[in-house]
Amino acid sequence: MYKILSYFLLIIISIIIAFPFYWLIVTSFKTYPEIYSYPLTYYPHDVTFEHFKEIMRLDIGKYFINSLIVSITTSILSLIIAVLPAYAFSRFSFRGKNSLLTSVLLFQMFPMVIFLMPIFNLLKNIGLLDTYLGLILSYIAFTTPITIIFLRGFFIDIPESLEEAAMIDGCSIFQAFYKIILPLTLPGIASVGTYTFLFTWSELLYSMSFLLSKSKQTIPTFLSLFVGQYQTRWGPLFAGSLLATIPPLIIFIILQRYFIKGLTSGAVKE
Amino acid sequence: MKRFLVLSFIILGILGASTFNAQTLSVWIGGHVAELDETWNEVISKFEDNTGIKVEVQLFGFDTYYDHLVTALQGGVGPDLAFADLGGWVPTFASQGWLEPLDDKLNSWDGTNEIWENLWPTVTYEGKRYGLPWYTDARLLLYNKKMFRDAGLDPENPPKTWEEFLYTAMKLTDPSKRVYGYGVSGTKTEHTTLGYMIFLYSAGGKLLTDDYSKAAFNTPEGLRALKFYTDLALKYNVSPNPLSYHEDDYRNLMAQNRVAMAVGGPWSFPLIESANPDIEYGVSIHPYAVTQASVLGGWALVIPSSSKNKEGAWELASYLTSYETWMFWVEQNHGPMPTRRDVARDAPYFQQNENWQVIFEAFPNAIPRPPIPEWPQVSEQIQIMVQDVLLGNSTAEDAIKKAEINVNNILGN
Amino acid sequence: MLKISKNEKTAYKMVLPYVLIIVSLIVFLLTLNIYLSFTNNEGNFTFSNYIEAIKDPVFLIMLKNTVIWTICSVIGQLSLGLLVAILLNQIKKGEVIFRSIILILPWATLDIVAGVTWKWMFNDMYGVINDILFRFGFISDYISWLGQPKTALAAVIIANIWKGFSLSGLFFLAGLQAIPVQLYEAAEIDGANVFQKFTHVTIPQLKPILITTLMFTTIWTINYFPLIYTMTGGGPGYGTETFVTYIYRINFKFLEYNKSAALSNILFLIILFISILYIKVLTKEENS
Numbered sequence: 016m017y018k019i020l021s022y023f024l025l026i027i028i029s030i031i032i033a034f035p036f037y038w039l040i041v042t043s044f045k046t047y048p049e050i051y052s053y054p055l056t057y058y059p060h061d062v063t064f065e066h067f068k069e070i071m072r073l074d075i076g077k078y079f080i081n082s083l084i085v086s087i088t089t090s091i092l093s094l095i096i097a098v099l100p101a102y103a104f105s106r107f108s109f110r111g112k113n114s115l116l117t118s119v120l121l122f123q124m125f126p127m128v129i130f131l132m133p134i135f136n137l138l139k140n141i142g143l144l145d146t147y148l149g150l151i152l153s154y155i156a157f158t159t160p161i162t163i164i165f166l167r168g169f170f171i172d173i174p175e176s177l178e179e180a181a182m183i184d185g186c187s188i189f190q191a192f193y194k195i196i197l198p199l200t201l202p203g204i205a206s207v208g209t210y211t212f213l214f215t216w217s218e219l220l221y222s223m224s225f226l227l228s229k230s231k232q233t234i235p236t237f238l239s240l241f242v243g244q245y246q247t248r249w250g251p252l253f254a255g256s257l258l259a260t261i262p263p264l265i266i267f268i269i270l271q272r273y274f275i276k277g278l279t280s281g282a283v284k285e
Numbered sequence: 286m287k288r289f290l291v292l293s294f295i296i297l298g299i300l301g302a303s304t305f306n307a308q309t310l311s312v313w314i315g316g317h318v319a320e321l322d323e324t325w326n327e328v329i330s331k332f333e334d335n336t337g338i339k340v341e342v343q344l345f346g347f348d349t350y351y352d353h354l355v356t357a358l359q360g361g362v363g364p365d366l367a368f369a370d371l372g373g374w375v376p377t378f379a380s381q382g383w384l385e386p387l388d389d390k391l392n393s394w395d396g397t398n399e400i401w402e403n404l405w406p407t408v409t410y411e412g413k414r415y416g417l418p419w420y421t422d423a424r425l426l427l428y429n430k431k432m433f434r435d436a437g438l439d440p441e442n443p444p445k446t447w448e449e450f451l452y453t454a455m456k457l458t459d460p461s462k463r464v465y466g467y468g469v470s471g472t473k474t475e476h477t478t479l480g481y482m483i484f485l486y487s488a489g490g491k492l493l494t495d496d497y498s499k500a501a502f503n504t505p506e507g508l509r510a511l512k513f514y515t516d517l518a519l520k521y522n523v524s525p526n527p528l529s530y531h532e533d534d535y536r537n538l539m540a541q542n543r544v545a546m547a548v549g550g551p552w553s554f555p556l557i558e559s560a561n562p563d564i565e566y567g568v569s570i571h572p573y574a575v576t577q578a579s580v581l582g583g584w585a586l587v588i589p590s591s592s593k594n595k596e597g598a599w600e601l602a603s604y605l606t607s608y609e610t611w612m613f614w615v616e617q618n619h620g621p622m623p624t625r626r627d628v629a630r631d632a633p634y635f636q637q638n639e640n641w642q643v644i645f646e647a648f649p650n651a652i653p654r655p656p657i658p659e660w661p662q663v664s665e666q667i668q669i670m671v672q673d674v675l676l677g678n679s680t681a682e683d684a685i686k687k688a689e690i691n692v693n694n695i696l697g698n
Numbered sequence: 699m700l701k702i703s704k705n706e707k708t709a710y711k712m713v714l715p716y717v718l719i720i721v722s723l724i725v726f727l728l729t730l731n732i733y734l735s736f737t738n739n740e741g742n743f744t745f746s747n748y749i750e751a752i753k754d755p756v757f758l759i760m761l762k763n764t765v766i767w768t769i770c771s772v773i774g775q776l777s778l779g780l781l782v783a784i785l786l787n788q789i790k791k792g793e794v795i796f797r798s799i800i801l802i803l804p805w806a807t808l809d810i811v812a813g814v815t816w817k818w819m820f821n822d823m824y825g826v827i828n829d830i831l832f833r834f835g836f837i838s839d840y841i842s843w844l845g846q847p848k849t850a851l852a853a854v855i856i857a858n859i860w861k862g863f864s865l866s867g868l869f870f871l872a873g874l875q876a877i878p879v880q881l882y883e884a885a886e887i888d889g890a891n892v893f894q895k896f897t898h899v900t901i902p903q904l905k906p907i908l909i910t911t912l913m914f915t916t917i918w919t920i921n922y923f924p925l926i927y928t929m930t931g932g933g934p935g936y937g938t939e940t941f942v943t944y945i946y947r948i949n950f951k952f953l954e955y956n957k958s959a960a961l962s963n964i965l966f967l968i969i970l971f972i973s974i975l976y977i978k979v980l981t982k983e984e985n986s
Contacts, residue, residue: 021788028782029799035860036803038826039815051537051560055829073322099712107709115717117977121724124969126921126942129962132955133727135360144362156723159716188708217808219349219924224356228311229343235810236349242814244317244347245533245552249818256811263806268798348931352950359953381953472845473933528934529822529845538823661951672935676847 039260043067043253050249066250067258075255077230078237081147082216083262085233089151090211093158094166094204101166102192106175119160127157127220135224145227153221158211169203170196202273209270213263234259309339310597311364315350316584317552317621318368318420324617332604338597358383363589365598369416371407371583371653372475373660378587379410380658385588386413390599396606399625407653408585417602418624421583423644423651424479426572427549427557429539430565432457432464436545443546443569447487447513450572454523457545468535468547469518471527471675478654478667480532480548482580484510486652487573493663497655498696503689509574511681515674527675540564550582551622551644568640570647581651583624622648659695666691734959747960756936756944764920764940767855771919774859776911779866784900786867787874801871805864813928816857820844820929844930847937854926854938861925862918866911873907874900905983913976917969941965 042050043066045059103109104116134153135144143149173196181191197204219235226232238259241252314325322344329340343364345353351374357363358378369375378384391397391414400418408416430440436457444450454466470476482492490506493499501507518524525535525544533556535547540560549557549568557564570577586602588595604610611628619634622644635641654660670688673679679687738744751757782800786793804812819827820843828840843853881899890898901908923942926932932939932947939947945965949958 017788021785022792025785025789025796025800028785029796032860033799033803035812035815035819036807038819039811042818047559048561051541051824053541053543053823055824055826057826096716100716103709103712107706109706109709109713115713118721118724119717120973122720124917124921124973125966126923126945126962128923128942128946128949129731129958129965130727131356132359132949133730135356137726139360139362144360156720159720163716213806217810217924219810223349223353227357227362229341235808238808238810238814239346239349240319240344242346242348243320244315246317246537246556247814248320249814252814253818256808256814260807260811263808264802267802267806268794271794271797271802355950355953377953473931473935526822526842526845529842534823543823669935676935 036260039253039257042249043257045250047250066254069251070255070258073237073240073251075234075237075258078232078234079258081226081231082233082259085147085150085154085222086212086215088147089154089158089215090208092151093155093162093211094208096155097159097162097166098197101163102170102196104163105167105170106178116164119163122156123160131220131224134221138225144225145231147226147231150222150225153225154211154215154218158214162207162211165207166200166203169200173199205270205273209263209266212266216259216263308594309341310366310594310601311341311343312366312598312601313343313345313350313354313364313368315345315347315354315368316370317347318584319344319346319350321618324614327617328605328610328614332601335604336600338600340601358589358591361591363591365588365592365594366601367587367589368419368584369587371404371418371421371581371585373654373656373658373664375408375416375585375587376410376656377658377660379413379415383589383591384415385590385592385595386415387417387588387599388414390603391417394603396603396608396625399608399627401624401626401648403581403649403651403653404583404624407581407583407656408587409656410658416585416587417606418583418585419606420621421581421624421648422550422552422622423579423581423648424483424548424550425568425570425579425644425647426546427536427539427553427566427568428546429542429544430567432542432545440565440567443567444572445570447572447574451517451521451523454517454546455521458523460522463543465525465538465544466523466546467517468530468532468538468544469514469524469527470531470535470548471515471518471671472529472531473665473668473672474531475664476531476533476548477527477671478664479580479582481510481514481667481671482652482654483548483571483578484514486578486580487571487576488513489575492667493655493692493696497657499698500689500692500696503685506575508681508685511670511674511685513574515671515681518675519677528672536560539566551620551641554620554640555618568643570643577647577650579647579651581648581653583622657696662695663692666695731959731963734956735963736960737956739956747956748964751957751960751964756939759936760939760941760944763851763936763938766851767858767926767938767940768916768919770855771858771862772912772915774855775863775915775919776866776908778859778863779868779911780870782863782867783870783874786871797871801864801867804861805868807861809861809924810928812857812861813925816853816860816925817844817929820853820857845934847935850930850934850937854929857929858919858922858925862915862922866915869907869911870904873904877903906980909976909980909983913973913980916972916976920965920969920972
């Protein structure tokens with residue numbers, strides 16, 4: 016009985032939630048006169064690919080690749096950097112543990128806007144402006160805190176007996192970590208990795224300001240091109256937005272099983 | 286593990302290596318010409334072929350361009366050549382020391398005399414010129430001829446005085462059909478300031494004193510303009526809700542035959558035609574009370590002081606603003622409006638187009654926005670003033686008084 | 699049982715490099731920010747940036763907007779997230795599809811994509827929201843959503859709830875699935891009905907997650923910039939100007955770096971205060 020009600024409600028909610036996305040898709044296939052038509056059309060009467068052709072002409076493929084480079088590298092680096100501290104925070108108790116943990120979270124509490132100019136100047140002074148590395152490093156400062164917090168939660172869930180057993184067998188603590196623990200926390204790693212991926216994939220402010228050469232720019236900068244002075248070119252804007260949404264969407268859908276499992280151990284525990 | 290780390294750092298190092306080529310000129314383009322990427326490709330390739338200098342062109346959306354430019358200039362890493370809006374950007378940037386003065390180059394260039402005189406103040410700061418105006422525009426009345434005809438009005442005779450204008454607008458308005466006579470811009474954007482300025486100057490008023498040091502709009506003329514501008518929506522109901530719409534929205538509505546008149550300019554022509562290929566439209570000098578008035582806008586080329594190739598940048602700038610390049614541009618795109626009088630006079634497309642003739646007639650009387658670094662803040666006060674009246678938050682008298690005080694504060698009085 | 703030697707040295711080796719770098723970066727940037735905020739254009743020490751920032755009439759407006767924006771978004775996101783989590787927890791078949799559409803879709807959408815899509819949907823003349831409301835007779839005339847301060851704020855809040863509720867939804871779903879079935883069975887034996895099971899088992903079990911989610915969502919919402927910027931830019935008439943959009947405007951449009959530094963420090967203190975509050979509540983919860 017409750018099951019039927021649940022399904023019914025879920026279907027309604029799904030329709031409402033998915034509607035903006037539907038509208039995005041539909042608009043990207045409409046012609047301009049139809050986009051601005053009155054009365055409104057709920058599906059394209061005149062399907063057109065012109066907007067997709069235009070963004071291809073404007074080289075969206077290159078921006079895609081740039082975004083992939085930045086996002087994947089940031090995700091991987093974030094995880095690599097965060098994994099050891101997270102492990103330490105989960106297993107050991109040491110003086111200053113709580114205050115260190117808190118200070119790590121400090122970055123999260125600032126809006127990214129205010130660090131734009133200082134980081135920009137910093138990157139310029141160390142010669143990393145207009146490089147992927149510079150942008151990735153700035154992202155890492157914001158993604159690693161959350162990564163540490165989450166990974167720590169996943170590590171806490173794994174009984175210490177596993178490491179102890181491995182160490183009895185002669186492994187060093189580091190080996191025990193990499194051979195036993197890490198594989199078990201794959202769900203957690205997957206979840207946080209995708210969070211980082213999405214964050215960097217959609218980030219506009221820093222990527223637009225730090226990547227000056229056209230050849231390096233990422234998708235959000237490309238999309239901002241269509242908000243023009245006298246008109247917003249909704250057609251190509253939505254076409255590009257649609258294409259940009261596909262990678263994170265696919266990754267998330269594939270990995271969703273791991274999220275739920277990962278989140279069970281995640282931020283819940285102490 | 287260690288090996289992996291070392292390897293990653295090497296890879297990162299490669300990723301980090303900047304591939305900046307000092308010989309390449311970089312040019313940043315904003316404004317609506319940024320949408321004409323194909324023409325840019327042609328024009329730039331020709332330059333590259335002629336001079337052997339490589340050029341990297343970057344096109345930008347409007348909102349993000351300003352922030353991007355500001356960030357780059359502030360950090361001293363701007364492009365070699367950039368577009369800057371004639372709505373006050375040049376003085377703002379010049380006051381921060383970000384731009385290279387161009388007087389020497391301008392004085393020895395043959396094109397300088399062809400640039401319309403009233404454009405130079407927009408790129409001048411403390412007596413020195415920092416920009417080369419590239420394209421310009423003037424704001425006029427854009428109107429829908431079909432709607433005029435349907436309402437029994439003569440489409441070749443748009444209203445000239447405010448009385449005629451009000452009568453026409455009311456005749457064209459039919460709220461039951463959601464059809465309106467005139468679109469009043471009231472959004473929190475530059476359009477509102479420009480809209481008010483047209484009414485202000487055509488009432489015989491002034492925005493700031495001639496030396497730009499004090500507010501000058503709190504006068505009977507200024508008040509009259511503010512009242513009329515807002516009454517069009519509040520009292521006479523000839524406009525859709527101004528708080529949500531500005532010129533560009535009205536242009537789209539006009540293409541749908543739902544708004545009959547609005548502020549527009551040369552950029553409106555291709556846009557309204559693409560929104561509705563069957564549209565019949567015209568332009569005329571905006572209706573006035575005392576004197577014909579228009580506000581000019583446009584974009585100039587500036588050379589950031591951080592550029593390492595200022596000579597090359599000037600070569601590109603003078604090439605882009607040359608007679609030949611502009612004649613080609615007009616032939617290709619039928620616009621925008623060049624800053625060169627000779628091109629305006631000679632281009633066949635302009636000669637045959639009566640709408641463009643109206644623009645050229647109006648342009649010499651067009652007023653620039655005050656070229657001061659504080660223009661964004663001043664403009665904001667005008668927008669707030671108009672919005673306060675439209676929202677019903679204050680009377681026109683109070684709003685204009687408050688705006689005068691705030692503007693004077695901003696100007697340091 | 700052999701215990702791993704809680705070797706503090708190893709721990710520090712693992713933690714300190716990262717923490718040192720991050721903390722020095724934070725300290726460096728913070729110091730710069732503080733220095734800027736206490737300096738004026740001529741380079742002299744002054745409190746004027748803070749004083750001017752607070753005296754500015756816009757300050758109270760944007761503070762009020764931030765409070766409304768945050769409270770409504772957080773309540774909306776958490777409620778919707780909880781509802782969705784409960785529903786998703788009830789079903790087994792088709793859970794992947796429903797989860798994909800309801801939880802993944804809004805989250806995976808880029809901020810600016812969400813912004814422009816909702817902006818277009820809320821458009822007065824061509825917006826689908828007005829069209830639907832009009833056709834169903836809910837409104838007699840199109841509403842100018844983004845053209846009036848109050849409706850604009852409502853519009854960005856709605857868009858934000860859509861965009862952000864998945865995080866809460868995911869957290870709550872994970873939490874619900876972690877509740878041992880035995881607890882519900884025990885409650886049933888004690889004669890509890892659905893509502894009582896909810897209030898006496900579900901909510902208490904979810905408390906830690908609720909508090910953590912509440913904290914993250916609150917801070918994240920206060921700092922959230924792209925959606926409002928894309929949809930309204932802070933307008934109309936400062937109607938949707940929040941702390942972060944205001945800082946952005948002062949910094950980029952008006953180039954008043956000192957004032958924006960002062961404002962961001964004020965914001966930081968507010969957020970710090972909120973976080974400390976939450977952590978206190980959370981540790982009290984965990985200890986009980």
